[in-house]
Amino acid sequence: MSDDSATGHGAPRTVVVKVGGSLVSDKRSDHDIDEAAVLDYARLVADLARSYPGRVVLVAGGGALGHGAVRRKEHDGRLALLPLTRATFAVKWVWTEAFRAVGLPAVPLQAMAMYAEGGDGPMFQTGVVSRLLGTGVLPVLSGDCVLTADGDLRILGSDHVPGILLDGSFGPVRVVALTDVPGIHTGRTGDSPVVPYLDAADPSRAYAYLWPTAAWDTSGAMRGKVDAFVAHAARGAECVIARGDRKAASLRHLMAPMADWPKDLPRTVISRSRPA
Amino acid sequence: MSDDSATGHGAPRTVVVKVGGSLVSDKRSDHDIDEAAVLDYARLVADLARSYPGRVVLVAGGGALGHGAVRRKEHDGRLALLPLTRATFAVKWVWTEAFRAVGLPAVPLQAMAMYAEGGDGPMFQTGVVSRLLGTGVLPVLSGDCVLTADGDLRILGSDHVPGILLDGSFGPVRVVALTDVPGIHTGRTGDSPVVPYLDAADPSRAYAYLWPTAAWDTSGAMRGKVDAFVAHAARGAECVIARGDRKAASLRHLMAPMADWPKDLPRTVISRSRPA
Numbered sequence: 001m002s003d004d005s006a007t008g009h010g011a012p013r014t015v016v017v018k019v020g021g022s023l024v025s026d027k028r029s030d031h032d033i034d035e036a037a038v039l040d041y042a043r044l045v046a047d048l049a050r051s052y053p054g055r056v057v058l059v060a061g062g063g064a065l066g067h068g069a070v071r072r073k074e075h076d077g078r079l080a081l082l083p084l085t086r087a088t089f090a091v092k093w094v095w096t097e098a099f100r101a102v103g104l105p106a107v108p109l110q111a112m113a114m115y116a117e118g119g120d121g122p123m124f125q126t127g128v129v130s131r132l133l134g135t136g137v138l139p140v141l142s143g144d145c146v147l148t149a150d151g152d153l154r155i156l157g158s159d160h161v162p163g164i165l166l167d168g169s170f171g172p173v174r175v176v177a178l179t180d181v182p183g184i185h186t187g188r189t190g191d192s193p194v195v196p197y198l199d200a201a202d203p204s205r206a207y208a209y210l211w212p213t214a215a216w217d218t219s220g221a222m223r224g225k226v227d228a229f230v231a232h233a234a235r236g237a238e239c240v241i242a243r244g245d246r247k248a249a250s251l252r253h254l255m256a257p258m259a260d261w262p263k264d265l266p267r268t269v270i271s272r273s274r275p276a
Numbered sequence: 277m278s279d280d281s282a283t284g285h286g287a288p289r290t291v292v293v294k295v296g297g298s299l300v301s302d303k304r305s306d307h308d309i310d311e312a313a314v315l316d317y318a319r320l321v322a323d324l325a326r327s328y329p330g331r332v333v334l335v336a337g338g339g340a341l342g343h344g345a346v347r348r349k350e351h352d353g354r355l356a357l358l359p360l361t362r363a364t365f366a367v368k369w370v371w372t373e374a375f376r377a378v379g380l381p382a383v384p385l386q387a388m389a390m391y392a393e394g395g396d397g398p399m400f401q402t403g404v405v406s407r408l409l410g411t412g413v414l415p416v417l418s419g420d421c422v423l424t425a426d427g428d429l430r431i432l433g434s435d436h437v438p439g440i441l442l443d444g445s446f447g448p449v450r451v452v453a454l455t456d457v458p459g460i461h462t463g464r465t466g467d468s469p470v471v472p473y474l475d476a477a478d479p480s481r482a483y484a485y486l487w488p489t490a491a492w493d494t495s496g497a498m499r500g501k502v503d504a505f506v507a508h509a510a511r512g513a514e515c516v517i518a519r520g521d522r523k524a525a526s527l528r529h530l531m532a533p534m535a536d537w538p539k540d541l542p543r544t545v546i547s548r549s550r551p552a
Binding site for chain 2: 116127136
């Protein structure tokens, strides 16, 4: 009934790895970024990108720097959110330097320059992402502020950024969020099992499970992530939420069909069809 | 014989104002940017953009920060030039803050995210520039490093950046470089008259006039500017080199037909046809 090449579960063409800010920073601080943690994750993502040249994109969670820029709101008026593009550029640069340290060519790209909304609908101009991938360079994206149809800016959180890549030549796309939980818990405690699969056409079941959002998390924590991933899945992406482990042996399973993932690795898959 | 709407000299649709780094910094230093000078020019450009909403784009010269990033070359390998995108982002941010200070909405955009070269030729994706202009926001561009067909990076100097805007819906485009000389001098001293008009189809005459390039100027000084502007003119732009004056009363003549420019204002026009 479902077409594997569109709904996923086979090996994807492109994996968009989103490393949650919570893994590399303390969101309750405005400036901390844990460069040693970034380096560990960069090493893992670099290994994945070297194993599958031209098929990996990184999205760096904003973490403390991004959240700080939004909280401070030193700007006002219609472009009040603009400092977010500067803050997340700094985050991307930390990642870019980490990739350089581990020998992987990587380039930071400003999402705001490639995406905008408007009366005619959203506009995606991701040709540079394609060309970077075509020459074996890892594109480093992040959350950003983006232009709306009204001429204001709004936050495009890092969980939403993979959506920029769903109208181009990147598919089938798998979006993997590495975060500080192993998926969507079925209970209110961290030792409860996670929901293995969430049907993007009927996400209501998942929302019942969601933990309350912490007030300090401008991205809306897991609720926001599920909203974003349900939207990506509706556009054909296969989305996975899993716990990040900076000391993991490898991330190469991120490119494997879901059936070949380690059996003992908890995760929540959000897509339009149940994995085999 | 010539079509005014293509070759210029009438009022342009879009004016790309490039403020030379030499006007706001000391290129021989790695870090200096004269924020008071930036503020003065921002005030002038803001007045122009308010007078002609949606028709003005700023290109910030890299100046000391950009030249420093290129000179230091702390990176090596195929992406050795990458620090330029960080350095020129910082330059754009200084300008963005200056525009905020004078009350004009402005947004910095990374040229590398909108332009790349490749086997199929150069790719221009400037939809965000169009949408910003459509909502009355000033796009702030700058020189950058850009991806080449070989997968390396090369410098796209700020004089070349207006070329990104010549394949879109921005024309007729006038490119105005405000710099520290009043045009292309006919002699080797600063008190010699300037060449009023340079035919883009036959630029050889101008090259005979050009001053030797200072070794500290990675952009090749006036020679590089003429190369860039001859190329823009060949693609239909009307290009003007004039002296910047941070205390000028106005820049509104930049949007006027050339025939209406102040008679006593020296400038060199580079285009495909002689101004009336």
